Amino acid sequence: MNLLTQLELKMHFTESENILAQYILEHGEEVVKMSIHTFAKKTYSSPATIVRLAKKCGLSGFNDLKITLAKELSLHTSKEIDPNFPFDKDDDFNTIINNLTLLHKETIDDSAALLDQKTLNQCVKLLDKADSIDLYGLGNSLLVAQSFAHNMMRIGKQVNFRTMAGEQGFLARVSNPKHVAIIISYSGETDEIIRIAKTLKKQKTKIIAITSLGDNQLSHYSDLILHISSKEKIFNKMAPFSSLLSIQYICTMLYACFFSLNYNEHKAFKLHYDYEEDLRHPFYSPINEK
Known part of the structure; x- marks a missing residue:
């Protein structure tokens, strides 16, 4: 840390x-x-x-x-925009928009610089071999986890995550060496997350941590680590503008690289799923692609 x-x-x-x-x-x-x-x-x-x-x-x-x-x-x-308070009380809407746009660009650039391709490759191979991928996180991390799970489901890969209090602990207890766990934690120090990591180690489940730079507790239990842009404070901030975007970027890269392993198969599965199951448009709508 x-x-x-x-x-x-x-x-x-x-x-x-x-x-x-x-x-x-x-x-x-x-x-x-x-x-x-x-x-x-x-x-x-x-x-x-x-x-x-x-x-x-x-x-x-x-x-x-x-x-x-x-x-x-x-x-x-070193960056122009403060990730914790990217605008002041007297700033107009135009300044707010420009500052947040610049913060998003800086966060993506920082996240890309931190993304080690060798580690990413190892993570994707682990996910490909796993019978099941289990996601763990708290608060805002679960919003990104849900999006990642949804994308993976639509190409036929089983991903589990739980949102109710205590359920993630049970999910960890029924894990096994054929599972791979992705744990998302900015600080890497949350008590519940560390308990889950300890349980997963007992179950001999491989752990991919998405966490901040530094020597935090979570990193000690993890097999592979993908680093979040770590310029944001834990408490003293307006919102997790930067950290949440960085987590989303990492999960997007994981999904995209996983998709590329079996590109044609995943593309076919995704398009078939969308045509058969996506009900956003009526079947006879003129904007339906079928």
């Missing part, structure tokens, strides 16, 4: 460390230029507390924290 995400989640921090974490999130660019003593004075803390916070984040000390922070801030500020 990257440093900024750890600071935002405040996992296992003391009250004093929470104050330090919040200060870094709000004044990161200033902190990078501070000495440990200046930072301690600004936050009414001590150098020892600052070092403890750094070590809880997997870093050796304050200098290591500053180096890591500077790198992550450069990623977050």
